[in-house]
Amino acid sequence: MEKMKLLAEWKYEPKKIERGYAGRTLYVNIGDRSFKEKPVTEDMKEKFVGGRGFGLKLLWDAVKDTTKWNDPENELVISGGPLCGITQYPGSGKCYTVFISPLTEQTYDSNAGGYFGPLLKFSGWDALEVQGKSDRDVILFIDGDNYKVEVYESPFEDINAVTITEALHEYFADSEEDKRNISVASTGKGAETTNWGCLNMSFYDLRRKTPRLKQAGRGGGGTVFRDKKLAAIVVRKRGVGPVSNNPADISVLQRTGLKLHKEIRDLDDQQNKMRKVGTPHLNEIMNEYHLLPVRNYKFGQHPEASKIHSKIFEKLFTQGIPDGCWYGCSMACAKAVDGFELKTGPLKGKKVTVDGPEYETCAGLGSNIGIFDPEWIIEANFYADHYGIDTISLGTGLAFVCECYELGFLNKDITNGLELKFGSKDDLMELIHRMGRGDDKFARIVGLGIHKMKKVFAEKYGAPFDVMEKIGMEGQGIEVSEYVPKESVAQWGGYFLTLKGPQHDEAWLIFMDRVNKQLPTFEDKAEALHYFPNFRLWFSLVGLCKLPWNDIEPADNVIKYKGIEAAKVPEHVQNYVDLFNAVTGKNITKEELIVQSERVYNFQRVFQLRLGKGTRRDHNIPLRAIGPVFPEEWEARAEYYDNELKAAGIDSQGLTTEEKIRKLQEYRLSQWEQLVDAVYKRRGWNKNGIPTVETLKRLGIDYPDVVEVVRKHSKPEDNWEE
Amino acid sequence: MIRVNGEEMEWRPGLTVKDILEAKRFVFPMIGVWINDKPVPRDKFEATTVNDGDEVQVIHMISGG
Ligand code: SF4
Numbered sequence: 138m139e140k141m142k143l144l145a146e147w148k149y150e151p152k153k154i155e156r157g158y159a160g161r162t163l164y165v166n167i168g169d170r171s172f173k174e175k176p177v178t179e180d181m182k183e184k185f186v187g188g189r190g191f192g193l194k195l196l197w198d199a200v201k202d203t204t205k206w207n208d209p210e211n212e213l214v215i216s217g218g219p220l221c222g223i224t225q226y227p228g229s230g231k232c233y234t235v236f237i238s239p240l241t242e243q244t245y246d247s248n249a250g251g252y253f254g255p256l257l258k259f260s261g262w263d264a265l266e267v268q269g270k271s272d273r274d275v276i277l278f279i280d281g282d283n284y285k286v287e288v289y290e291s292p293f294e295d296i297n298a299v300t301i302t303e304a305l306h307e308y309f310a311d312s313e314e315d316k317r318n319i320s321v322a323s324t325g326k327g328a329e330t331t332n333w334g335c336l337n338m339s340f341y342d343l344r345r346k347t348p349r350l351k352q353a354g355r356g357g358g359g360t361v362f363r364d365k366k367l368a369a370i371v372v373r374k375r376g377v378g379p380v381s382n383n384p385a386d387i388s389v390l391q392r393t394g395l396k397l398h399k400e401i402r403d404l405d406d407q408q409n410k411m412r413k414v415g416t417p418h419l420n421e422i423m424n425e426y427h428l429l430p431v432r433n434y435k436f437g438q439h440p441e442a443s444k445i446h447s448k449i450f451e452k453l454f455t456q457g458i459p460d461g462c463w464y465g466c467s468m469a470c471a472k473a474v475d476g477f478e479l480k481t482g483p484l485k486g487k488k489v490t491v492d493g494p495e496y497e498t499c500a501g502l503g504s505n506i507g508i509f510d511p512e513w514i515i516e517a518n519f520y521a522d523h524y525g526i527d528t529i530s531l532g533t534g535l536a537f538v539c540e541c542y543e544l545g546f547l548n549k550d551i552t553n554g555l556e557l558k559f560g561s562k563d564d565l566m567e568l569i570h571r572m573g574r575g576d577d578k579f580a581r582i583v584g585l586g587i588h589k590m591k592k593v594f595a596e597k598y599g600a601p602f603d604v605m606e607k608i609g610m611e612g613q614g615i616e617v618s619e620y621v622p623k624e625s626v627a628q629w630g631g632y633f634l635t636l637k638g639p640q641h642d643e644a645w646l647i648f649m650d651r652v653n654k655q656l657p658t659f660e661d662k663a664e665a666l667h668y669f670p671n672f673r674l675w676f677s678l679v680g681l682c683k684l685p686w687n688d689i690e691p692a693d694n695v696i697k698y699k700g701i702e703a704a705k706v707p708e709h710v711q712n713y714v715d716l717f718n719a720v721t722g723k724n725i726t727k728e729e730l731i732v733q734s735e736r737v738y739n740f741q742r743v744f745q746l747r748l749g750k751g752t753r754r755d756h757n758i759p760l761r762a763i764g765p766v767f768p769e770e771w772e773a774r775a776e777y778y779d780n781e782l783k784a785a786g787i788d789s790q791g792l793t794t795e796e797k798i799r800k801l802q803e804y805r806l807s808q809w810e811q812l813v814d815a816v817y818k819r820r821g822w823n824k825n826g827i828p829t830v831e832t833l834k835r836l837g838i839d840y841p842d843v844v845e846v847v848r849k850h851s852k853p854e855d856n857w858e859e
Numbered sequence: 860m861i862r863v864n865g866e867e868m869e870w871r872p873g874l875t876v877k878d879i880l881e882a883k884r885f886v887f888p889m890i891g892v893w894i895n896d897k898p899v900p901r902d903k904f905e906a907t908t909v910n911d912g913d914e915v916q917v918i919h920m921i922s923g924g
Contacts, residue, residue, distance in 0.1 A: 407888065407901075408888055408889050409888065409889065421886075422886065422887050425884055425886050426884075426887075645921070648887070648919035648921050649919075652864070652885075652917075652919055653864060653916075653917070653918045653919055654864045654865050654866075655918070687920065687921070690889060690920060694891075694920070695890075695891025695892075695898060695901070695918070695920065696891075696898045696900060699891075699893065699896075699898070700916075700918065703891055703918060703920060704918070704920055704921075706920075
């Protein structure tokens with residue numbers, strides 16, 4: 138590759154990391170190519186901790202109430218957090234990207250593995266803030282070895298992820314070995330042509346001699362990236378090691394890490410087999426419990442699901458290679474298919490390494506669109522990543538399109554010749570390629586996401602909006618991730634009473650609620666919808682991966698602890714408390730850990746409010762998410778649903794299936810309203826879902842500008858009756 | 860009759876924890892079982908029988924996708 142043209146350069150002073158923090162953040166305006174350093178204050182550490190917390194705080198200060206996703210002042214903020222980059226404990230290399238989303242038009246955060254977060258911090262920065270819009274495609278390079286930031290004109294015509302990532306690892310490394318010291322954040326052409334743009338964060342796999350891509354998939358961060366005309370962000374830092382974070386007490390990190398490594402070594406094969414199959418171990422489990430989305434979430438089970446059983450992926454994934462996405466992750470679930478020969482698209486015939494597929498991709502680009510062909514799923518997974526498109530939104534979006542097609546709302550004239558029925562493998566693959574090229578009108582409409590597709594289908598093609606409202610699986614403007622939530626009232630909340638839309642990173646309560654029967658009352662559900670979202674949010678503050686929390690558990694976890702306590706995996710929670718204290722030198726308790734999260738949770742809620750969202754109205758739920766919409770869904774589990782009506786005290790004698798569906802919907806919608814009330818109360822919010830000033834005060838985030846937003850939107854009639 | 864997660868289930872002599880899990884199609888590997896509030900180790904599911912009238916709790920240890 139020829140030498141790239143340097144457009145701007147900025148030098149900075151080296152700075153040692155102290156107890157997990159660099160103590161400053163990097164601001165880059167990619168529009169006027171200006172740079173600055175911002176201090177990290179003690180208050181910022183105390184109240185926002187790091188990672189997503191820092192991202193939200195910096196974004197809050199950067200935007201106006203009226204800022205839209207494609208305004209120059211919108212930012213992409215990438216931050217790891219104080220534990221990011223430790224090498225002693227599995228799952229410690231995550232970073233979080235925060236931005237105003239093109240899908241939800243409010244803040245979104247999305248996490249990725251790979252080496253980007255740690256290398257950014259060890260280059261001297263707790264966060265990277267990119268604002269502005271460039272006039273041409275650029276590559277931003279953070280050179281942590283020579284303490285400078287550079288902006289290059291991008292020479293790439295093909296900005297798709299695999300192409301650009303490979304080339305930039307090559308360009309910025311001195312040797313094959315040196316490629317490990319580099320991480321590239323990129324997206325692809327599909328991020329320009331759809332709102333589903335994802336970010337790919339790389340790490341270099343020395344054994345495979347290729348970069349690997351981990352995705353911050355959700356929310357359209359890649360679309361914001363391309364709107365700024367970023368072709369890639371590269372960070373390079375050599376000499377990273379076990380004490381790069383300069384922790385307060387390394388011995389605790391070593392001891393805690395060893396304990397978990399041993400658990401994983403001894404128990405993973407009997408538990409979730411993460412090291413052999415990664416998250417696809419869920420494929421058959423979800424099918425067995427009626428939770429695998431099939432044909433746009435109509436069903437939760439399918440006879441052909443055996444074709445995407447994890448045993449099949451176990452054979453397809455290369456075994457015997459430790460697949461950790463950061464140093465020291467012995468959970469090693471970042472599985473890959475090597476030597477996969479592509480059968481379609483611009484790289485047809487090329488043999489590639491494909492990262493994944495993860496469970497979500499197997500379901501989204503598999504069962505949910507009526508496809509049970511592992512090779513097809515792998516190919517679709519590859520191209521989605523390569524084009525920079527989130528596989529989850531893509532899967533759920535395509536499922537919606539297929540159902541609309543089968544209902545006759547779309548036809549070949551509209552789709553430009555494609556027959557988009559469930560299971561139409563060739564035509565669905567062609568649609569993905571059209572989205573990756575951006576040269577097809579219908580593909581562009583699909584890429585707007587379900588929320589906007591519904592309007593366009595109604596206005597342009599006369600499709601009935603009310604039916605699409607029922608079956609379009611989105612909330613707050615973003616597509617639902619890949620679990621069928623219908624039968625768990627608590628999971629309606631886990632998906633639809635969330636900060637940013639239906640993504641499973643807040644709470645996954647289906648088994649706890651529906652199978653274990655541990656959450657019988659609305660108050661129980663609300664308590665779970667307080668604890669778990671807050672506990673899980675904490676990973677995003679400190680730079681950790683959620684998976685080693687409960688995808689492995691101590692052998693005696695279920696002997697020592699009972700019920701919901703056992704589900705919290707108390708020993709692992711204690712590990713996190715110990716790790717945080719050992720790195721930062723602080724002395725928090727497990728209760729304070731929850732408060733750390735609660736602060737950011739509520740701050741983000743107020744942020745959504747500030748941007749014109751964040752009220753009860755925005756916590757919308759489609760009918761497909763709470764039960765059957767069409768008779769075929771009811772008939773597939775008729776006995777089960779008849780019993781549901783009976784349990785609800787509804788006499789179904791003599792009713793037609795349509796009438797039964799309506800009765801169940803009415804009943805469940807009343808349950809939904811009760812759930813919303815219980816959850817808002819537990820969270821310290823008013824009836825309209827707005828945090829009260831008392832809640833802000835209790836959490837210590839009653840900053841004048843935050844209180845002002847709350848006051849502006851709160852009405853006396855929204856207060857709870859005493 | 861026994862109760863499993865609050866629901867009635869037919870009892871027969873010799874019924875084991877493993878039989879219950881199979882009958883209920885509880886296939887998730889990370890399961891905790893308590894009989895009358897006493898935990899049953901996972902490697903004893905096959906060898907542990909339940910008595911008529913027992914209260915069985917089967918907890919799936921998954922709270923996150
Ligand atoms: S558990 Fe998997 S996703 Fe998480 S850090 Fe380890 S390899 Fe990466």
